[in-house]
Amino acid sequence: MLERKYMNLDELKEFLGVNHQTVYNFRRLWGLPYIKIGTTVRYDRDEIMAWMAQFRCVDTENISGLAAAGQ
Helix, strand or coil: CCCCCEECHHHHHHHHCCCHHHHHHHHHHHCCCCEEECCEEEEEHHHHHHHHHCCCCCCHHHHHHHHHCCC
């Protein structure tokens, strides 16, 4: 199946694995990017991926533990 660049709310919910209220909270509280033309709202897949990347966490304790163990 071809992935579309722009998603509607239902497609975004499935993509993120969350419900509609969580999407609205992400928009309001965390700056989830969206495009609104009139009453139509769309989400750019690339912008969503970039937005998610800024919240990426790395467990530095485990990384330093692996380095100390020589792995």
